[in-house]
Amino acid sequence: MSGQRFASPWARTVFGPVATDVAAIVPACLVRAHERAQGGHEGVRTQTLEAYGHGLYAAQYEELSAGLSQLPGVELVRLQARTVAVLAGHVIYPIRYAKKDVPVTTARLRSRSGLRADLIRRHGPDSRQGELDLGIELPDEPEPHADLARLARDARLVLVAYACSLADGVVRLEWGSAELRREDRSLVWHHHEALPIPKQR
Numbered sequence: 686m687s688g689q690r691f692a693s694p695w696a697r698t699v700f701g702p703v704a705t706d707v708a709a710i711v712p713a714c715l716v717r718a719h720e721r722a723q724g725g726h727e728g729v730r731t732q733t734l735e736a737y738g739h740g741l742y743a744a745q746y747e748e749l750s751a752g753l754s755q756l757p758g759v760e761l762v763r764l765q766a767r768t769v770a771v772l773a774g775h776v777i778y779p780i781r782y783a784k785k786d787v788p789v790t791t792a793r794l795r796s797r798s799g800l801r802a803d804l805i806r807r808h809g810p811d812s813r814q815g816e817l818d819l820g821i822e823l824p825d826e827p828e829p830h831a832d833l834a835r836l837a838r839d840a841r842l843v844l845v846a847y848a849c850s851l852a853d854g855v856v857r858l859e860w861g862s863a864e865l866r867r868e869d870r871s872l873v874w875h876h877h878e879a880l881p882i883p884k885q886r
Contacts (some may be wrong), residue, residue, distance in 0.1 A: 693878055695861070699843060700773050703756050705878070707772065712880045714752040714859055715779065715847055720886060724874050726851060737851045738765035745779045751808075753777060764832045765800045775843045776808060776836060782872075783848040786856040789877055792846050792863075794870040803829040805865045808842040810875045811865050846877070854885040 692704035700707045722740035729736045746767040752758050760771040770777050780801070782792035794802055807829050841862070848857040862876030863876035 688832075695878060698725075699775055699841075703758075703772070706756055706779075707753065708880060709778070710752045710756070711749065711845055711860065712855075713883055714748035715745060715845070715849070715855055715858060716883050716885055717752075718748040718771050718851055719747075723841070723854075723886075727749055734851060738761065740851065741781065743838060745781070749779060750778060764804070764835065765830070771836070771840060773841065774837070775841045776804070776828060777843050777847045778804065778843060779797045779847070781849055782846050783852075783857075784850040786848055789846045789848075789852070789857065789859045790872075790874060792872045794865065794872070797870050800830040800832060801864055802870075803833055805841060805872075807833055808840050809834065809844075809864045824862075844872070846872075847879075855882050858882050 692700070692708045696704040707720075718741055721744040722737045725740040726734070726737040746769065748768050749875055750768040753772060754761060756772060758772060761768050762771055762776075769882055778801075780792065782789065794805075796802060799847055845858070845860045845862055847855055847859070849855045857876045858880045860880055861874055862873040863874045863877070865871075866873050
């Protein structure tokens, strides 16, 4: 398979013998998603970035599921009308966290609720945040998003976090595991590492 010929020790632990292929496919898929969204923006010729943003959001899932589906053992699962790939017990989930080249450690979710937040809480790493015992009863956590029942309870989550814009394309791309900080929707990374970005138009 063309592209990256090396997988990190972390990636080999997560994905096993197909790690090198996954590490090559994921960046290529996100670049294609950007190029599709860029083409959509050029096609509608709007002065706003709506066509690009909505196009990229949809295309990232389509490209990743199509690209990863060629690997042995991949399961495709529908989550909130989007298809995600599950490989070696890991859900591969994209998040565009910025429009410019800023560290992935600055990534925040837009909301503390919804499928994305529930997915990270349920399938991300065990929390490193200490539980405070204030001697008061806290309200029960709401039921997680119903679509998560389509995933195995022991499935783990690999976040593919990238910064991307219409003008510059994909400018930063990392993957790893993170938990969601309760206070401010920030991601607390347990592990993250860069993936090489293929040449873009």
